[in-house]
Amino acid sequence: MSDFNPVLITLPDSLTPALALKILPYGLTIHKILVQNDGRTHDIVIGPESPQGHVTQKYTNSIVGRYANRIPVGKHALERNGFSSEFVALPNESPHVSLHGGPVGFDALPWTHLCGDTTPELFSSSEMTRIHALPESSYAIFRLKSPSGDQGFPGTLSVEALIALVGPEKTRPLSEYSLGSIVLVYRAKLEDSNVVTPINLTQHWGFNLDASLRLETEPLSIKGHSLTIKADRVAELSSNALATGRFLSVLDLPAHDHTSKAVAENMPPGGYDDYYLFEEAANRSAPTRFSLSSFSDSSDYLRDLLRASDDEERGVRADPCVILSSERSGLKLEFDTNQRGVMFYTNAMANPADGARKKIHGGSGTSGNGDAYGPASAAFLEFHNPISSFLFDENKDGEDTLLTPDEMYHHYVRCDVKFKSS
Template identity: 25%
Template sequence: MSVKHIITLTNRQGMQIKLSNWGATWLSCIIPVGEEKRELLLGCQSFEQYQQQDAYLGATIGRYANRIANAQIDIAGKHYQLTANQGVNQLHGGKQGFDKQLWKIESQSNQQIVFSLISPDGDQGYPGELKVTASYTLTDDNQVNIEYYANTSKCTPVNLTNHAYFNLDGETENILAHSLKVNADYYLPVDATGIPGNDLVNVTEGDMDLRQLRVIANNLLTSSARKITGGYDHAYLLDKSKSVAAQLVSSDKKVTMDVTTSYPALQVYTGNFLAHTPNRHNGQYANFAGVALEAQFLPDSPHHPTWPQPSCFLEPEQTYHQQICYQFFINQ
């Protein structure tokens, strides 16, 4: 199937999301806020712009989300050179990651769409044929549930996520006045290329504590950890004793979004390099126009098997299954 489609899901509350089989991408998220129909998701005006932009707006990310150092992995004594697309490292699955693939529409209804993709053995350097499904379900209580399933013919690392950027104020300039909470005691410091070191660090070090609602702009560029990345671009190891992984609140306090997930970690990215990304209105986004809350395995996990999380490697006898839920609440 070579045709790009737009699919619209609508619930009984009047919430509407749009998706595309191009990159199994989440294009739009509109919710009634009083008399206003508020767009909560960053997006482009055309498919051509989606194909040209490099911010991964709303896309499904794979085979491995986030970074792999030196674009190489070793499995059972065998070395695999992956395609590098950010210096010597691989980011978000390589030059032709899942975000740049045309997915098949397996099924659709008014409130659910299921996409599938077959990633061949050797795709971007990864071993094994990987068969993937990604489903989006819009519930009547304003949840967007994303579920991933995958099976492989050979052992391979798998880390699928969605790269939606949220601005709960609507299409305003930035998210700096939003408040963010992440239930995590530890995070991963990174170097200037986004590659983590060996050790998780307590969030109290480096002023990275998001365990209470915190205005994003608060000391944004004063901490040494955030100076390196120009804002938040860090993975947090989630406290799995808490049901909610993260919470985001609009600056006008009218919209709250809760994030729940089966994944062990959450990448918080405040759109530090969004400048010049095309928007829906013949213009361009500025830095900090949206925040991405990407549930996933910790970055560069193939090189850190002792980190306190499940293995990111999928074996042929296993089925990969992960879930991410974004639920929206209107505070009138």
């Protein structure tokens, strides 16, 4: 099926580009992130060998939506800036919990690859001019239409996603240098005029920077990776992982103070599956939604996102909010986003008896062969706004993860890929 034929996104500067992506229209899934350095090819995301394997190995590098993470099952009254609706969250993780958008979320749907004469609807003329200035092989735009009532969500929602690679501006003889940047931009708007709907998208991608170096005698693990999350609070969760609306200081919880420390240091016995709220200094000024009345042909929210990380004219020079690195492979990922936080998950619920592991990661590639990924095999870094924000009165008409018909949802994540030679 065409939904499982990878769309190759690559930088065309050489026969062996330093960075390439393989994207599946099914679930807008990043099937592979290929990195070339020191004569080696790394695939730095876990997952099945076969593209069709993503049907059963759910939430492995796919988008999730309409709503990331967990919502209590049942009926919820919604209100934002005078618009009101009703939302019925459907069970899938348990009778009491709706996970990642419901039983058939955005991860399990075919997205349309917009190519040829098909024009995106949610990017301005100025933004499209900027996108088209990139090499044709280095980007793709996808679309999904979610009808009103889909998984209980009110309102027909139109969603478009840009996935692009940006090459480094210069090649410098430094000990650490850029291999390029991965840019994800999600846009969404309602097609109905009188509703409000929850939306909180994310890419559920799982990284292991050493997986392609694995020896048969050692486990596949990210416990030795170094992680920095510039967050001062972590979400308090109930016994079934639903948000309580409260946040706890990481100063009181050493396990959750990720400041250039190994993932294994103070790691809870059950691993990590926690939402971190970025400290104020790490928040970006880019909006997470904007008024449709202010969005014109000249609007451009992509200017700095589609510039090389070492471009001297790049306007945004804030420090990354999340850094994941490995001394062994020499690879480092630096993340920037306009979302207020990140979910960090160490694949704690993975079972090596289920699914398949890529051959490049030392697996057989065969599902059910007993050599799939286990706990602590990946660092999932899911950037989105706070969990279930619309349930809590203190967020009303603010960062409540609700969208009205007069607004455009705007979400970006940028990942700068770097390599440090030994």
